[in-house]
Amino acid sequence: MHxxxxxxxxxxxALIQHADRHHxxxxxxxxxxxxxxxxxxxxxxxxxxxQLANAxxxxxxxxxxxxxTLAWNTHRHLELYYAVGGCGKxxxxxxxxxxxxxxxxxxxxxxxxxxxxxxNFLPLVEVVAPHCxxxxxxxxxxxxxxxxxxxxxxxxxxxxxxxxxxxxxFDWPELDENAPCGLCYTSGTTGNPKGALYSQRSTVLHxxxxxxxxxxxxxxRDVVMPVVPMFHVNAWGLPYSAALAxxxxxxxxxxxxxxxxxxLMEQECVTFSAGVPTIWQGLLHYMNTEGARFASLRRTVVGxxxxxxxxxxxxxxxxxxxxxxxxxxxxxxxLGAVGRLKSKxxxxxxxxxxxxxxxxxxxxxxxxxxxxxxxxxxxxxxxxAFGELMVRGPWVxxxxxxxxxxxxxxxxxxxxxxATIDADGYMQITDRAKDLIKSGGEWISSIELENEACAxxxxxMAAVIGVPHPKWDERPVLLVVKKPGADLTREDxxxxxxxxxxxxxxxxxxxxxxxxxxxxxxKVHKLKLREQHSAHLTPP
Numbered sequence: 001m002h003x004x005x006x007x008x009x010x011x012x013x014a015l016i017q018h019a020d021r022h023h024x025x026x027x028x029x030x031x032x033x034x035x036x037x038x039x040x041x042x043x044x045x046x047x048x049x050x051q052l053a054n055a056x057x058x059x060x061x062x063x064x065x066x067x068x069t070l071a072w073n074t075h076r077h078l079e080l081y082y083a084v085g086g087c088g089k090x091x092x093x094x095x096x097x098x099x100x101x102x103x104x105x106x107x108x109x110x111x112x113x114x115x116x117x118x119x120n121f122l123p124l125v126e127v128v129a130p131h132c133x134x135x136x137x138x139x140x141x142x143x144x145x146x147x148x149x150x151x152x153x154x155x156x157x158x159x160x161x162x163x164x165x166x167x168x169x170f171d172w173p174e175l176d177e178n179a180p181c182g183l184c185y186t187s188g189t190t191g192n193p194k195g196a197l198y199s200q201r202s203t204v205l206h207x208x209x210x211x212x213x214x215x216x217x218x219x220x221r222d223v224v225m226p227v228v229p230m231f232h233v234n235a236w237g238l239p240y241s242a243a244l245a246x247x248x249x250x251x252x253x254x255x256x257x258x259x260x261x262x263x264l265m266e267q268e269c270v271t272f273s274a275g276v277p278t279i280w281q282g283l284l285h286y287m288n289t290e291g292a293r294f295a296s297l298r299r300t301v302v303g304x305x306x307x308x309x310x311x312x313x314x315x316x317x318x319x320x321x322x323x324x325x326x327x328x329x330x331x332x333x334x335l336g337a338v339g340r341l342k343s344k345x346x347x348x349x350x351x352x353x354x355x356x357x358x359x360x361x362x363x364x365x366x367x368x369x370x371x372x373x374x375x376x377x378x379x380x381x382x383x384x385a386f387g388e389l390m391v392r393g394p395w396v397x398x399x400x401x402x403x404x405x406x407x408x409x410x411x412x413x414x415x416x417x418x419a420t421i422d423a424d425g426y427m428q429i430t431d432r433a434k435d436l437i438k439s440g441g442e443w444i445s446s447i448e449l450e451n452e453a454c455a456x457x458x459x460x461m462a463a464v465i466g467v468p469h470p471k472w473d474e475r476p477v478l479l480v481v482k483k484p485g486a487d488l489t490r491e492d493x494x495x496x497x498x499x500x501x502x503x504x505x506x507x508x509x510x511x512x513x514x515x516x517x518x519x520x521x522x523k524v525h526k527l528k529l530r531e532q533h534s535a536h537l538t539p540p
Contacts, residue, residue: 009177010204013086015243017172020046023220023246029268030074031253031260033118034146040075042243045082048163050170052083055162059114059137063088066183068112070096070103070121073230073251076141076159080116081230081239085181085200086172092183093231096121097520104131105192106185109402116141116159119148120254126152177201183401184233186330187521195401196330198234202395205366206333207240209395214340215364216272216301216324220246223268223296227252227261227275228304232521233334236274236303236326247272258286262294269296276304276522277311280323281460284314294319301326301338305523306429306447308454309358316354327360327429331413333395336369337361337427344424358451359428360419367393369427371419376409383422386430386443389415435526437466437474444476444505446526452500453478456493458486463516463524464507467537475537478507479529481516488512508537 008014019026024043032038040048056067067084069091071077084091092110094103107115107128114137117125122140129135140147143160177200185193211218218224218238224247226238234240242249250268252261261283265273280302286292299322300315307325315323328334339361345353363369371379371387379385390412397413399406407413418436421427430436430445437444446464453462461481466474482488490510497506511533517525 009174010201011086011172011175011177012082012181012200012203012240013172013175015204015207015240016042016046016049016082016086019243019246026220026246026248028075028078028249028251030076030251031255031264032074033072033120033254034142037264038075042246045075045079047168049079049082049086051163051166051168052079053087053170053172054166056083056087056089056114058166061089061113064090064180066090066092066110066112068092068094068107068110068115069231070094070115070117070125071141071230072118072254073226073235074118074141074253075251076116077230078239078249078251081234082243085203087170088173088175088179090180090183090197093234094185095187095229095231095520096124098187100124100127101131102193104128106195107132107135109192110183110195113137114139118142118254119146122148122151129153175200177204182234184330187519187523194403196333196397197401198333198395202333203234203237203240206237206335206395207244209364209366210237210335211241211245212364214362215335215338216241216274216326217299218242218245218247218272222247222272223250223270224248225250225252225265225268225270225273227256227273227279232304233328233330236301236328236334238274256282258283259290262286262292265297266295271296271298273297273300275300275302277302277307278461278518278522280311280315284311285460287319294321297321299324303328303334304521306360306451307358308451309354310451310455312354312357325357325359325361327427329415331397331407331415332367332391332393335364335395336367336391336393337363339426342424356426359422359426361427362425363391363427366395367391369421370412371421381421381423381425383420383426383428386418386420388433389417389419389427389429391415435466437464437476439466439469439474439476439504440472442504446476449476449478449497449501449505449507452497453480453493456488456496458482458488458492460484460486461516461524463526463529465526465529465533467508467530467533468535469508469537470539475508476505477509477511477533477536479511479513479516479533481513511536 019042139157182198226235301324303326315321325339449464469475
């Protein structure tokens with residue numbers, strides 16, 4: 001067949017070249033591990049990325065080999081994103097909050113030969129590296145002045161010295177767009193994690209889609225601050241979307257407390273940010289305590305776990321910030337759905353609009369979804385029927401890295417989430433399949449109960465788990481972390497829930513805790529809670 005259009009593969013190197021050529025003077029600001037605030041531009045970053053690509057070549061890496069990172073959101077980590085992927089290698093970002101044995105397992109499973117890491121992770125690397133026989137090179141992401149004075153490891157290379165000896169001249173190769181460029185592992189709470197291997201094509205297409213107006217709506221007029229870590233599903237693709245749009249990028253480094261985030265946002269006039277609910281809880285607590293305001297922030301996206309409606313209202317009513325509810329998974333690169341209003345909703349009452357926005361949102365272009373029953377039959381989009389959520393699309397994995405079998409069922413990826421979809425296509429997660437509570441034959445959504453509990457003025461965090469019961473199989477138990485100085489009793493909490501949920505959904509008990517166990521990606525560790533409280537409702 002005659003080809004009438006140019007055949008140009010979708011490569012991540014095209015993103016950094018575009019940002020340099022068309023938005024070269026736009027700033028990239030980083031709070032670094034060294035403690036300072038570093039400033040560069042897309043043009044300068046492209047130059048350093050070419051240097052890094054040359055430096056990687058001298059390490060003798062073959063195309064497709066994995067280059068691992070243990071690093072915060074900084075300009076050096078961003079350079080690795082583009083240099084590694086651009087020259088045909090695979091950037092393997094690792095979550096430093098995982099246990100050392102999990103990190104060692106992933107490094108060995110990925111066959112990584114090089115590990116780049118921030119200096120403050122040296123104690124962790126000293127524990128992990130001896131268990132990774134394939135690791136040939138350990139590179140500390142700093143300059144000579146800030147290199148560790150001593151280490152248990154025999155040889156540590158200095159990132160900036162490696163850069164200084166490398167040429168700035170590098171021609172990006174034209175790669176097969178289906179070649180891999182990124183590797184992220186799932187954060188499963190049972191068994192070994194599984195790797196999602198992203199391609200050049202899937203990464204670029206994801207960047208296109210996430211920047212669309214009804215998705216994250218990123219433009220060259222934005223100042224984007226990804227608080228979600230670059231080791232967590234590529235910071236939800238924002239380092240790529242920002243280059244595509246030519247936006248100013250602000251990288252917060254390791255300082256993720258409320259005061260540090262607010263200070264950096266105000267200094268750099270951040271307009272858009274992204275993070276998990278626990279991050280925004282910390283920021284809101286700081287804002288409320290200090291009476292602080294936002295001068296420039298206009299919208300932020302929350303994902304990773306369900307966002308309590310009370311948080312959406314707080315950002316909107318108290319600070320005039322649009323909080324965008326989004327849903328995705330590691331296996332989706334990660335974006336799948338975003339909660340934005342359609343034109344038909346604009347004339348509706350604020351409370352009605354908010355009910356729409358509390359859902360996880362509408363599928364963005366490139367993602368198709370459906371819900372199915374236990375037999376695999378598709379269920380209606382009526383906002384009532386709930387079933388397992390299935391998805392497919394060009395940035396959804398078809399298989400796990402080095403895994404013998406595909407997870408797909410008839411060409412669809414089973415997410416493990418239980419959801420409803422309404423007539424307008426808005427999807428709402430009712431629970432993870434493993435977190436649904438079945439009591440006396442009735443299903444109870446832990447997320448619905450958690451959202452209602454978090455609306456109480458005295459509640460800082462809440463989690464609901466199913467606990468074995470001698471009569472009803474399972475019953476819900478509510479765990480609550482109170483706000484500092486708050487006065488709240490078991491009876492107060494249960495009375496508050498009356499009339500807000502069906503009677504059979506009211507928890508059998510309320511447990512107050514100083515804190516809740518969290519996973520490495522900032523989600524409540526419900527498996528651990530179920531283990532801790534499995535006998536709570538069982539008579540002695």
